[in-house]
Amino acid sequence: MKCWKCGADLAPGAAFCSSCGAKQEQGAPNPGQTPPPSGGGGNTIVLTVFAAICMAVCGGLAVRSLFRALGGIFDIGWAGVFGTIRIVGLNALSAVMLAVMAIVCALIAFKRNARNSDGLLVCLAIGGAGYLVVRLLSLIVSLVIYPGGFGRNFGSFVLAVLGVAAAVAGIYAIERFVLGEFPIAGKSVDDLKLDVQAALDSFQQTAGEVGAQASQAAQNAKAEREARAAAQQAQYNQYNQYNNPQYQQPGPGADGPQYGQTPPGYAPFRLKADRSLVAYILLSLITCGIYSWYFIYALARDVNAVCAGDGKSTAGLVKLVLLSMITCGFYSFYWYYALGNRLAENAPRYGLNFQENGTTVLLWYLVGSLACGIGPFVAMHIIIKNTNALCGAYNYQHGI
Numbered sequence: 001m002k003c004w005k006c007g008a009d010l011a012p013g014a015a016f017c018s019s020c021g022a023k024q025e026q027g028a029p030n031p032g033q034t035p036p037p038s039g040g041g042g043n044t045i046v047l048t049v050f051a052a053i054c055m056a057v058c059g060g061l062a063v064r065s066l067f068r069a070l071g072g073i074f075d076i077g078w079a080g081v082f083g084t085i086r087i088v089g090l091n092a093l094s095a096v097m098l099a100v101m102a103i104v105c106a107l108i109a110f111k112r113n114a115r116n117s118d119g120l121l122v123c124l125a126i127g128g129a130g131y132l133v134v135r136l137l138s139l140i141v142s143l144v145i146y147p148g149g150f151g152r153n154f155g156s157f158v159l160a161v162l163g164v165a166a167a168v169a170g171i172y173a174i175e176r177f178v179l180g181e182f183p184i185a186g187k188s189v190d191d192l193k194l195d196v197q198a199a200l201d202s203f204q205q206t207a208g209e210v211g212a213q214a215s216q217a218a219q220n221a222k223a224e225r226e227a228r229a230a231a232q233q234a235q236y237n238q239y240n241q242y243n244n245p246q247y248q249q250p251g252p253g254a255d256g257p258q259y260g261q262t263p264p265g266y267a268p269f270r271l272k273a274d275r276s277l278v279a280y281i282l283l284s285l286i287t288c289g290i291y292s293w294y295f296i297y298a299l300a301r302d303v304n305a306v307c308a309g310d311g312k313s314t315a316g317l318v319k320l321v322l323l324s325m326i327t328c329g330f331y332s333f334y335w336y337y338a339l340g341n342r343l344a345e346n347a348p349r350y351g352l353n354f355q356e357n358g359t360t361v362l363l364w365y366l367v368g369s370l371a372c373g374i375g376p377f378v379a380m381h382i383i384i385k386n387t388n389a390l391c392g393a394y395n396y397q398h399g400i
Contacts, residue, residue, distance in 0.1 A: 008186070019186045047174045051109035054167045055102050062098035065091045069325060070293065089328035090138040097131035101167065103203065108171060111202050118184050119199030121171060122192055128164035135160045270400045271302045271391035275384045277377065293317060303339065303387060306394040307346045314339055336379065337362040343386040350393035356382045 003010055008019035069091040104124045112120060135157050142153045175181045184192070275295075283291040297317040304314050315323070315335060323331040341358035364379035 017186070043178050046178050047112075047171065048109045050170055050174060051105045051112075054170070055105035055109060057163075058098045058102035058105060058167070062095045062102060065095035065098060067289070069095060070289065070321060088324060090134055090141070092325040092328075093134045094131060094138070097127055097134055100127035101131065101164075104199075105167070105171075107199070107202055107206065111206055116195070116198040116202045117175070117181070118187065118192070119195030119197065120202070121168070121175070121183055122196050123199050124171065125168050128168055132161060132164055269305075271305060271394050272298065273388045273392035273395060275299075275388055277381045277384055280380065280384070281377075296320060299383075299387060302391055303342065306387075306390045307342055310342070310346055312338075312342055314342060333362060333365065336365060336383065339383060340386075343383070343390060346390065347386070350390060350397065352389055352393060354386050354389075356386065 003017035003019065008017055010017060069088050101124060104120055104127060107116075108120050108124070139153050139157045143150055146153075172183055175183045187195070280292070280295055284295075300314045300316045300320075307314075320332065320335055324335075337358040339358070340356065340361035344354045344357040347354045361379045361382055364375045364382070367375065
């Protein structure tokens with residue numbers, strides 16, 4: 001007779017494994033097979049509730065860290081170059097580690113079984129350790145940049161340690177003392193690797209199920225968008241037919257625009273030409289930085305419209321955020337530099353001439369930040385002023 005959990009030889013009729021301590025059940029499968037869920041039936045709700053609470057807390061902290069990283073991207077230079085890199089890079093890594101912990105807690109709460117139980121516990125400990133390493137690095141960098149904030153930063157680090165310990169130790173204690181299991185007992189490193197692989201398999205299976213549901217939802221949304229676009233095109237064609245004789249369907253063999261053809265010079269939308277630095281700052285403060293995300297999205301959209309045909313493209317919000325997080329904020333410097341150059345290069349197309357280019361913008365962000373922190377504001381003012389001028393010329397050229 002062998003233990004269903006670790007495979008050790010057991011004495012006939014043994015109720016517990018002498019190697020790992022696992023409780024032996026009548027009819028338990030042989031090693032290599034998926035063992036039955038262990039623990040008392042109704043007591044599993046305790047683990048489910050606790051793991052769900054940990055999932056919610058880790059998920060909320062991950063979102064907060066992500067918001068802080070995003071805020072560092074759009075407020076680049078306000079806290080100094082190195083301060084911005086610390087906020088963006090380390091907060092982004094914290095968000096990743098907390099997201100890992102939240103996902104593992106979700107699997108423990110809703111997808112746990114005897115086969116992946118130990119692996120999930122190990123993954124939770126690894127995610128917690130990674131988060132604490134990131135927080136320790138943040139503490140060290142903060143002390144180098146802001147020595148006076150030692151007490152507050154150290155207290156925050158201690159709270160992080162206690163939080164991770166509560167999550168990992170709490171789940172272990174529930175499995176050991178409430179469910180009567182023996183987590184990780186008697187396991188070798190190779191056994192733990194197999195357990196982690198089982199946990200990863202559970203995640204992959206769950207992700208596949210979620211991905212299939214998301215794909216179906218995306219297909220439904222795409223079909224709805226296509227139907228809406230077809231209805232809008234039909235309305236546009238009807239307008240051309242009944243309200244603009246120049247674009248009516250010509251008779252057989254006649255030359256001229258075809259039915260439903262987009263009129264020459266037609267502009268899809270009017271570009272905003274009255275952006276304001278003061279409004280940008282105030283609305284960003286009021287909305288806790290959310291407006292700055294929309295501002296970047298709308299700015300990139302309008303610049304791509306007004307500069308269309310120059311062979312370049314200004315990255316939108318998603319690409320800017322992702323690449324800035326990966327490069328710890330350096331890509332955002334390049335984004336502003338490239339944007340300043342693109343505006344200056346396209347100005348002659350509309351009879352304009354800008355003295356400021358990408359180099360001017362970048363110098364204000366980097367060097368100007370040392371001048372009482374006003375450099376980034378001046379750089380943003382240049383971007384807004386030049387964008388407004390081009391958008392106004394674009395609207396005038398298209399008669400909108």
